[in-house]
Structures are given as C-alpha cells and as structure tokens.
Amino acid sequence: MGVSTARPEKGVSVLTVDFPPVNALPVQGWYDLADAVRTAGRDPETRCVVLTAAGPGFNAGVDIKELRRDTGHAALLGANRGCAEAFAAVYDCEVPVVAAVGGHCLGGGIGLAGNADAIVASEDATFGLPELDRGALGAATHLARLVPQHLMRALYYTSRTVTAAELRAHGSVWNVVPRAELHDAAVELAREIAAKDGTLIRLAKAAINGIDPVDVRRSYRFEQGFTFEADLSGVARRIRDVFGAEHRQEAGQP
Numbered sequence: 036m037g038v039s040t041a042r043p044e045k046g047v048s049v050l051t052v053d054f055p056p057v058n059a060l061p062v063q064g065w066y067d068l069a070d071a072v073r074t075a076g077r078d079p080e081t082r083c084v085v086l087t088a089a090g091p092g093f094n095a096g097v098d099i100k101e102l103r104r105d106t107g108h109a110a111l112l113g114a115n116r117g118c119a120e121a122f123a124a125v126y127d128c129e130v131p132v133v134a135a136v137g138g139h140c141l142g143g144g145i146g147l148a149g150n151a152d153a154i155v156a157s158e159d160a161t162f163g164l165p166e167l168d169r170g171a172l173g174a175a176t177h178l179a180r181l182v183p184q185h186l187m188r189a190l191y192y193t194s195r196t197v198t199a200a201e202l203r204a205h206g207s208v209w210n211v212v213p214r215a216e217l218h219d220a221a222v223e224l225a226r227e228i229a230a231k232d233g234t235l236i237r238l239a240k241a242a243i244n245g246i247d248p249v250d251v252r253r254s255y256r257f258e259q260g261f262t263f264e265a266d267l268s269g270v271a272r273r274i275r276d277v278f279g280a281e282h283r284q285e286a287g288q289p
Contacts, residue, residue, distance in 0.1 A: 037064070038071045043222055046082040046229030048075040053089040059098045060143065062110060065117030069124040076128035082229035082236050084128060085221045086147065087135035093160070096142020099169060103275050111266050115259045118143050122177065123252050126150040126244065129237050131228050135221035136160045136199070137214055142174060149177025150251060152240070154207065155221040156199035157214040163196030170274030172262040176254040181207040 041049045050071050075084045097114045134151035140162045179187045202208040212220045265271040
C-alpha cells in the first residue's frame, strides 16, 4: 500500500498509487504522492512520468472515513493541503506527466488527471466530481481543463460522470484502450515524449505552464476556502454522515 516508483525503460518513470480498496487517499497519502512526483521530476534521467494506480480505479479522492473520524478540523485541513500539494506537484513536475486512468477517476482524481500533461484512459474509465454528494467542494478548476465551461458546471452541480470516450471527443484524452492495454499505451506515449532531448523537454514544460491562462494553484486554493466554509457551517459534516450511513447500508454493515 502506498506510492511506488518503477523505471520500465530509459527516460520513463512510472508512479503507481495503491490505497485499497478504491484508492481514496488519506492525508499522508497525498503528501507521499506529491513527494514521489517531485522526486521523479527532479531526476535528470527522467524525461516523462506516468501516473497510474493499482486496483479497480485510478482515484476516488479523499478518504471520507478519515474526515468523519475527526471531531475537529485537522483532517479537513490536512486533506486540503495534501491535495493542493499533490495537484501542484503534477502540474509543476519538471517533465511531462501522463495520467494512465483506469476505472473511476473521482474527486481528487480529477485534480491529478486535470493537471497532467496528457491522459490515456481505459474503456471503462469514468470521470466526475461527486463533491456535492460528499459534503465538499473543489477541483472544478481541474474539471474545467477537461471539458467546456457549461458542461463542467452541469457535471459539477449534478455530480454526474463522463466516460473516457466522451472526454476524447472533447480532446482532453489522448487515447482510449481496453483495460488490459492501459499500461502499455501510457508507456508508449511516455516513450515518445522521453525520446526528446532532456533539457529541451523540461524547457517546453516550463514554457507551456507559463502561458497557461489559468493559475491552477490559486484557483484551486480559492475553491478550498468554500470547502472549509461548508465544514464550519455544519452542512458538510451532515452530508458526510448521510453518505457514510448509505455506504454502510450498501455494504450490509450496521
């Protein structure tokens, strides 16, 4: 369990997130992921990073159970800061990041994929922000990088998901492949990127970030202020409690 790094071939680092059962990350998990991305990007031998996950889905966001166990605000503050660190690490990584998305990509997963340089997805991949159903806000910043503005708003307000094929139609997913081919397809794209000159690819990443029309770090932190406001008002905790009860009922737990 955790974040592991592999080097399947020259110039390519593969980071695998594994937090069973659904890759809902605890506070420390977000910081560990941020550290792994930054370490890979700083390595002069790395020219492209592939971010992927073990298990049924790419990412299910924040560990709601960890938030519900906390009677204060430490877990929420930790999750806010940890997510911001992980998302920023992907965006600021010195080399391009390819997100290999299989299964569910929800909440924080949108933050990671939305800040990646390219996305390769499996046919069963779904993307969405169920934040309003979980007593939270945030990552509209990153969903807006995947779909047009009005679709982003409708998806956000309804908590609906979209498929990898739909995102490819919008131009935000590079390729959609069968689940069994996801890893190889992501590494193939990373290999093509890593074939470029190492110094030039780093300059290219910095140049493209520099012309980005939206400061994703500032806009996401702005969103998080409303997440904390929802928690202070009590509405977030009420919704999380309902979600927890429904989840236990579905699992046949008391």
